[in-house]
Amino acid sequence: MKYTLKINKKMVSFELLQQGDAYEITLDEKEYHAELIRIDSNLYSLIVNGSTYTIAIQKEGKRIDLFFKGDLFSYEIPSVRDKGGTENTSGIDKISAPMPGRVVKILKSIGDIVSEGEGVVVVEAMKMESELKTTIDGKITGISVKEGDTVDLGAHILTVESQDKK
Amino acid sequence: MYKKILIANRGEIAVRIIRAAKELGIKTVAVYSDADKNSLHVNLADEAFNIGKPLPSESYLVGKRIISVAKKTKCDGIHPGYGFLAENAEFAEECEKNKIDFIGPSPEAIKSMGDKITSREIAKEAKVPLVPGTAGEVKDSEALEIARGIGYPLMIKATAGGGGKGMRLVEKESEFENSLRMAKSEAKSAFNNDAVFIERFIQEPRHIEIQILGDKKGNVVHLFERECSIQRRHQKVVEEAPSPGVSEKTRIKMGEIAVKLAKKVSYSGAGTVEFIMDQKENFYFLEMNTRVQVEHPITEMITGIDIVQEMIKVSYGHELSIKQEDISIKGHAIECRVCAEDPDNNFLPTPGTVIYAKSPQGPGVRDDSSLFNGYEVTTFYDPMLSKLIVWSENREGAIKRMSRALSEYVVLGVKTNLGFLVRLMNDKDFISGKLDTGFIEKHKKLLKIPKDNSNIATIASAIILHSGIGVDNLKRDPRFTPWKYIARGSSVSRNSMF
Numbered sequence: 001m002k003y004t005l006k007i008n009k010k011m012v013s014f015e016l017l018q019q020g021d022a023y024e025i026t027l028d029e030k031e032y033h034a035e036l037i038r039i040d041s042n043l044y045s046l047i048v049n050g051s052t053y054t055i056a057i058q059k060e061g062k063r064i065d066l067f068f069k070g071d072l073f074s075y076e077i078p079s080v081r082d083k084g085g086t087e088n089t090s091g092i093d094k095i096s097a098p099m100p101g102r103v104v105k106i107l108k109s110i111g112d113i114v115s116e117g118e119g120v121v122v123v124e125a126m127k128m129e130s131e132l133k134t135t136i137d138g139k140i141t142g143i144s145v146k147e148g149d150t151v152d153l154g155a156h157i158l159t160v161e162s163q164d165k166k
Numbered sequence: 167m168y169k170k171i172l173i174a175n176r177g178e179i180a181v182r183i184i185r186a187a188k189e190l191g192i193k194t195v196a197v198y199s200d201a202d203k204n205s206l207h208v209n210l211a212d213e214a215f216n217i218g219k220p221l222p223s224e225s226y227l228v229g230k231r232i233i234s235v236a237k238k239t240k241c242d243g244i245h246p247g248y249g250f251l252a253e254n255a256e257f258a259e260e261c262e263k264n265k266i267d268f269i270g271p272s273p274e275a276i277k278s279m280g281d282k283i284t285s286r287e288i289a290k291e292a293k294v295p296l297v298p299g300t301a302g303e304v305k306d307s308e309a310l311e312i313a314r315g316i317g318y319p320l321m322i323k324a325t326a327g328g329g330g331k332g333m334r335l336v337e338k339e340s341e342f343e344n345s346l347r348m349a350k351s352e353a354k355s356a357f358n359n360d361a362v363f364i365e366r367f368i369q370e371p372r373h374i375e376i377q378i379l380g381d382k383k384g385n386v387v388h389l390f391e392r393e394c395s396i397q398r399r400h401q402k403v404v405e406e407a408p409s410p411g412v413s414e415k416t417r418i419k420m421g422e423i424a425v426k427l428a429k430k431v432s433y434s435g436a437g438t439v440e441f442i443m444d445q446k447e448n449f450y451f452l453e454m455n456t457r458v459q460v461e462h463p464i465t466e467m468i469t470g471i472d473i474v475q476e477m478i479k480v481s482y483g484h485e486l487s488i489k490q491e492d493i494s495i496k497g498h499a500i501e502c503r504v505c506a507e508d509p510d511n512n513f514l515p516t517p518g519t520v521i522y523a524k525s526p527q528g529p530g531v532r533d534d535s536s537l538f539n540g541y542e543v544t545t546f547y548d549p550m551l552s553k554l555i556v557w558s559e560n561r562e563g564a565i566k567r568m569s570r571a572l573s574e575y576v577v578l579g580v581k582t583n584l585g586f587l588v589r590l591m592n593d594k595d596f597i598s599g600k601l602d603t604g605f606i607e608k609h610k611k612l613l614k615i616p617k618d619n620s621n622i623a624t625i626a627s628a629i630i631l632h633s634g635i636g637v638d639n640l641k642r643d644p645r646f647t648p649w650k651y652i653a654r655g656s657s658v659s660r661n662s663m664f
Contacts, residue, residue: 055623070573073620154632
C-alpha cells in the first residue's frame with residue numbers, strides 16, 4: 001500500500017506491506033524489514049533490518065509525535081478522504097477501505113480485466129453501501145479480503161495493475 | 167540559620183534553591199504566576215503564593231508584592247535566583263528596608279558591578295586586564311577617530327546591553343558609520359538607551375568565567391573556571407569545567423584576579439567574573455554577574471562544594487566554610503541546557519505542551535529540571551526545560567557520559583535541542599576541545615537531522631499509520647516484559663528473543 005505523509009513539513013512517500021507482525025517498507029527505493037514493539041506506555045522498540053532502535057511515540061488528537069535520538073518528528077494522521085479510497089500511482093491502483101466497515105460483495109476475481117470507473121467491490125459502513133471503483137484500466141492482481149470481512153480504515157482491499165506497464 | 171526563606175523565582179532554579187534550603191533545615195515559600203500554578207517549585211515548597219499574571223512585569227518582577235508575601239509569611243530571607251530581580255539593586259535595598267535578608271551581594275556591589283562601564287573602571291583600578299577600547303559611552307562625533315585608535319576588527323556594544331542586543335561587529339572602516347547607527351537604534355529599542363562603547367574584537371574568543379564565593383567578613387575564594395564557549399544567539403548552551411583550553415598557570419592567574427576584583431567591592435555571596443580569552447590564553451575582563459549562575463552545578467560537581475547552600479550560609483553571616491587551599495578540581499563536568507527550541511530554525515523557541523518527558527539516570531548524571539508531563543512552554547519565560555549535568559574522571563569520559571545521558575532523554579510534545587546536543591557530543595572538533603564562541607556557526611551541519619535518523623522515524627511512522635498506535639505488543643504477548651527488552655543487546659532480531 002502506498003502512502004504519502006507530511007513529516008516535519010516535508011513530504012515523504014513510501015510503500016508498506018504487512019506480513020503478520022512484520023512490515024516490508026520501501027522508502028527512497030530501498031527496502032526495509034521492520035517490526036515495532038511497544039515496551040512501555042510511550043516507548044517502542046523498532047527493529048529495522050536486524051538493528052534495534054528505541055523510539056518514543058505519543059498520539060495527541062490527530063497529531064503523532066515520534067522522538068528519536070533527540071529529535072522530534074511530527075505528522076498529522078491524514079483524513080479519510082486523503083488516506084482511504086483509491087490510489088493511483090505508476091500504473092497500480094491499490095483500493096483500500098475509506099472508513100472502517102464490512103465487505104459486502106466482491107464484484108471481480110483475480111485475473112479479471114477491468115476498465116477505469118468500473119466498480120470492483122461493495123463495502124458497507126455506517127449502514128450505507130458504497131461501491132469502490134478503479135481509477136485505471138488493468139487487471140486485478142490481488143484481493144486481500146473476502147465477503148463478510150470487517151475492514152479497518154485504510155486496510156488494503158484490492159489491487160488493479162495496468163497492463164501496458166508490464 | 168534562617169527559619170524560612172522566600173524564593174523569588176520559578177523553574178529549575180527555584181527547585182534548586184528549595185532543595186538547598188530543605189537540606190539546611192530551612193522552610194521555603196514559593197511565589198508563582200498564573201501560568202505556573204502547577205509547577206514543580208510550587209509543589210516542592212512548604213508554602214506557595216500567587217503573585218499575579220504570567221507576564222514577568224506583572225508577577226516575578228513586582229518586588230513590592232514579593233516582599234509583602236515574605237512579610238506575611240514571616241520569611242527572614244529572599245533568594246532571588248538568576249534573572250528577574252537577581253541583579254536589581256533597588257529590590258535588594260527594599261529587602262533590607264523591610265528587614266529581610268537579600269540572599270546575594272550588597273546593593274552597592276550589585277550597583278557597581280552591574281553597570282558595564284562602572285565595573286570596567288573598578289576592574290581597571292584593580293589592574294584587571296581589559297579589552298582595548300573606550301571606557302565609556304562614545305560620542306558620535308569622536309567615534310570614528312576612537313575606532314581608528316583601537317584598530318579593526320572591533321565591536322560596538324550597548325552600555326546597557328546583554329543577550330547580544332545592540333551589538334555590532336565591524337570588520338573595516340567603511341562599515342563603521344552604518345554599524346554604529348544600527349547598534350544605537352537597536353540599543354534604543356531594546357533598553358531605551360542608545361549609549362554605546364567600542365572595543366577591539368578578539369578573534370576566535372573563548373568565554374571563560376571564574377566562580378567566586380565571598381562572605382561578609384571579607385573572605386573571598388574562587389572555585390576555578392568554567393568554559394562557556396558553545397553559544398547560540400550569544401547565549402550559552404553547553405558549559406564545562408575545567409576548560410580544556412586553560413593551562414594551570416592561566417587558571418591560577420585568572421582565579422587570583424577574580425578574587426582581587428571581588429574584594430575590591432567587598433563582595434559576598436556567589437558571583438561570576440567573566441573573561442574573554444583568545445587562543446593564546448590572553449584574557450580580558452568582560453563583566454561580573456552578581457548572582458548564582460545558571461551553570462553553577464558543573465563547578466559543584468568538580469569541587470564538591472554546594473554553591474547555593476554556601477550562598478545561604480554566608481548571607482546569614484556565617485564565615486565561608488572553605489579556604490582557598492582546601493579547594494581542588496576533581497574530574498570533569500559538563501552541562502547541557504535542554505531547551506524547547508528548534509536548532510534548524512535559528513534556535514527559535516518552540517512553545518507548546520510537553521506531553522511526555524523522561525529524564526536520564528545512571529552514574530554521574532544530574533538533571534536539574536522543572537519538567538513534568540503536562541509542562542507548558544510559554545512565551546512568557548525562558549524556553550529552558552532542564553540542565554543536564556554529568557561528571558566523570560576526565561573530559562573524554564564526561565563527553566561519552568553526556569552523549570549516553572542525552573540519548574536516554576525523551577521529550578514529546580515540543581521540539582527541543584536534544585538531537586543537536588547529541589550530535590555535538592559526537593563531533594570530533596568538540597571532542598578535540600578547540601572551542602570558541604563561533605563554534606556552532608562553524609558547525610552548521612550539527613543543526614540538521616541526519617537522513618538516516620529521519621528514515622528510521624519515517625519507517626516507524628509508516629507502521630503506526632498503517633496499524634494504528636493502539637497495537638500493543640505488551641498486551642498481545644504476555645510473555646513480553648520490559649526486562650527482556652533491557653536484557654537484549656542491540657542488533658538482535660526479535661525472533662531470537664522468544
